[in-house]
Structures are given as C-alpha cells and as structure tokens.
Amino acid sequence: MTVFTNGNVSVPGNFTNTGSLVASGGLTVSGTAKVGNNQIAGGVESLRIIRGEIAGAGGTIDFGSGFSVTKNSTGDFTINYSSGFAGTPAFTATSFGSLVIPELFISTSTSCQIQFFNPAGTKVDPAGFDFIAVGP
DSSP: OEEOTTSOEEOOSOOOOSSOOOOOSOOOOSSOOEETTEEOOOOSSOOEEEEEEEETTTTEEEEEOSEEEEEEETTEEEEEESSOOSSOOEEEEEESSTTOEEEEEEEOSSEEEEEEEOTTSOBOOOSEEEEEEEEO
C-alpha cells in the first residue's frame, strides 16, 4: 500500500480486508469489483436504481424503497422518488394481468406518472405492476 502526499492511496495486487473499508470521495477500481459474490455493474455514467412492486388497485407498495406511490384515479398512479435524480431517469413498467397496457405519462427527476389502459383505450386498474427507474 502506498499513501501519497496528496492523500491518495494505492493498493496493488489482491487486497483482503476482514474489517471495513470506508472511502470518502471517489473510488477507482481497475479490474473486477464485487460485493459479496455479486459483481458490481459499472458504466460511463454514475447511475442510481429505484425499483418496486405496487399491488392492485389500491396502490400498496409490495416491495422496494426510496419512493412513495399515489393513486390519482382509476388506472393512474404517480411514483414520487424520496430523493430526486440529477436528471430525468429512464423508466419502465410491467403490469400484472392480461391485456393491461402501461403507458408512461409524465417523467421528471422527482416523479413519474404512469397510466394503464385496456385494448379499447380505457383507463383500468392493473392487478399490480413492477417498475424500474434508472438515472443520474
């Protein structure tokens, strides 16, 4: 391990730490980074993920965190992110039940409004839905 005068630290080779490692600021990893046995996803951007499952017509959160949900009317829900994204995230949703089509209505850095329709174009409540928001 090398500690430079500017405060940077270099740890060459394989590093095993049986305690905890706290990095305040940026961390650059050359090679594979894992948490437990799971490889960490990386990319050009620094991204955050919020995901969840909403149960039935009532808009109850089945699982997920970092958001709340409001049922605006039949087939119309708003997901509010507890901590907003730096920009508008990519958003996708999948509805439960046959022939219920999710449509992204409005997406901002702090919330997303999603509506559900049957094939005739009428708003309907889904049996439930999953969503993922990924953004900066």
